[in-house]
Amino acid sequence: MTTDASGKSRTIQWEDVRLPPWLIGTMGGIALVAFWWIVAEVWVSPTGAHPIPSPPEVIGAYISSGWDFFARNFLVTLEEAGIGYLWGNGLALLMAGIVLIVPRAEGVAMQLAILTYCVPIVAIGMLAVVLIPPPAVGDPSGTAILLAALSVFFTTVVGALLGLKSADKTSLDLITVYGGSKFTQLVKVRVIAALPAILNALQIAVPAAFLGAVLGEFFGKIEVGVGLAMILAQQASDAPLVWALALASGAVSLAGFGIVGLLARAAAPWSKGSAK
Numbered sequence: 504m505t506t507d508a509s510g511k512s513r514t515i516q517w518e519d520v521r522l523p524p525w526l527i528g529t530m531g532g533i534a535l536v537a538f539w540w541i542v543a544e545v546w547v548s549p550t551g552a553h554p555i556p557s558p559p560e561v562i563g564a565y566i567s568s569g570w571d572f573f574a575r576n577f578l579v580t581l582e583e584a585g586i587g588y589l590w591g592n593g594l595a596l597l598m599a600g601i602v603l604i605v606p607r608a609e610g611v612a613m614q615l616a617i618l619t620y621c622v623p624i625v626a627i628g629m630l631a632v633v634l635i636p637p638p639a640v641g642d643p644s645g646t647a648i649l650l651a652a653l654s655v656f657f658t659t660v661v662g663a664l665l666g667l668k669s670a671d672k673t674s675l676d677l678i679t680v681y682g683g684s685k686f687t688q689l690v691k692v693r694v695i696a697a698l699p700a701i702l703n704a705l706q707i708a709v710p711a712a713f714l715g716a717v718l719g720e721f722f723g724k725i726e727v728g729v730g731l732a733m734i735l736a737q738q739a740s741d742a743p744l745v746w747a748l749a750l751a752s753g754a755v756s757l758a759g760f761g762i763v764g765l766l767a768r769a770a771a772p773w774s775k776g777s778a779k
Contacts (some may be wrong), residue, residue: 564743595659620657628722637724642714647719654715655708662704667699702767710756
């Protein structure tokens with residue numbers, strides 16, 4: 504029972520309970536780990552083995568492999584993802600700007616973006632292995648950089664174009680009346696209006712770039728990287744290490760997503776989208 508502002512007592516309902524977001528997230532994480540542990544213990548293959556490693560086994564893989572193993576592999580993959588992220592998003596934003604200045608180029612730009620999205624990334628990886636020379640020891644893989652760039656290109660092009668086209672028509676007409684060009688409209692009005700959409704697209708592109716880099720390492724002839732580490736662990740039938748690498752990859756992608764989200768909130772605090 505509780506008392507409202509008028510002094511009347513009423514029964515507390517479930518919908519009246521408000522838990523802090525961090526507590527909800529913690530409870531959800533604990534429930535997910537518990538479910539994973541139960542499935543790992545219950546699921547038995549026909550041979551009597553447990554195909555899914557339990558949480559303690561995955562933690563053991565982290566400890567036995569050591570910090571140096573994960574740091575060495577993830578630093579290279581992060582470098583590849585970062586370079587691909589910059590190239591893919593940079594070209595996508597450039598293309599979106601060109602379309603606004605030259606509207607007739609929109610059809611070609613969208614066809615190119617859709618093509619990069621629809622062509623199977625496995626096929627592109629096979630071609631990249633043939634066309635791109637293998638990297639030196641410790642250097643980033645060109646194939647991984649290419650796939651990381653392609654993974655973010657479509658999302659950023661679409662998000663940027665939608666944002667640039669959402670500019671206030673009255674403001675655009677005002678610049679036209681004062682003799683401004685389409686380029687002036689782009690710089691003075693459209694970019695500001697499109698900033699929330701562009702920042703959301705850049706945030707979504709973070710995990711996509713990392714995934715593209717990992718997939719690129721499956722094809723590229725490399726000496727180190729998360730993709731190669733997963734292949735070697737799979738060949739050695741080391742399921743706990745495969746899961747450890749996969750979960751660490753998810754954690755890195757989530758961290759990058761959150762960091763870009765914080766930067767988006769700082770750059771465009773008026774945007775509801777950037778505050779999520």
